[in-house]
């Protein structure tokens with residue numbers, strides 16, 4: 001049996017994609033719409049308080065294309081907290097006008113392909129990576145992915161040294177995008193339908209295409225990567241919520 005990679009696991013993650021039911025939303029009297037927006041903003045204020053205390057993080061993006069209208073990504077120390085927040089959102093007035101289109105449950109993960117010194121959970125670099133405060137980047141890109149397990153191309157049958165060498169090459173490509181793209185890799189084996197969620201943040205949306213394309217030529221993606229649906233979106237600042245929901 002090949003040696004499994006050890007993972008360092010941080011905050012639990014929920015990506016929640018919603019479409020808006022604009023027709024019903026438009027039919028709501030304007031004062032009720034305003035009250036629903038105010039209630040949603042109070043919910044976001046609560047998330048902001050948690051984030052300021054570094055007890056979790058969240059991000060809000062509009063989604064381009066028909067797969068969804070917006071996405072909330074929420075990070076919390078426990079799965080229970082994620083579930084509570086999901087239910088809390090679903091009980092808000094605004095949720096009555098949203099249609100869930102996709103969700104993804106995972107946990108922020110760092111592998112041991114690039115070893116660190118000492119107790120990794122005490123390492124400030126590791127802590128920053130597995131308990132990340134999500135950046136206010138202008139754009140987000142999310143997709144789930146697997147490593148292939150087919151015939152001769154079975155990632156999980158490869159010796160550790162081979163996988164480590166390939167992950168090193170992967171990391172070298174990624175490093176060229178330092179300062180342009182921030183990646184958060186969340187592990188979802190046992191939690192959701194793919195093995196990882198890839199969430200990328202960038203101010204220049206074109207960098208997603210350049211990075212993902214370049215990685216397609218790298219062995220670990222070219223030979224072993226299998227991908228789910230891609231979502232791309234634009235930052236929804238809290239003071240932009242009213243404009244987004246204006247009808």
Ligand code: VOV
Nearest residue numbers: 110111113114167171174175177181183196198212215221
């Ligand atoms: C922004 C760039 C960037 C950088 C710097 C980067 C670096 C690294 C390093 C150093 C490591 C290994 C250690 C660890 O942290 O686990 C990883 C790990 C991983 N990556 Fe990555 N990755 C990037 C970016 C990046 C992208 C764009 C993708 C999607 C692949 C594609 O083709 O679309 C990806 C995937 C992953 C995955 C699924 C894992 C876990 C694989 C496993 O088998 O465990 N990743 N990644």
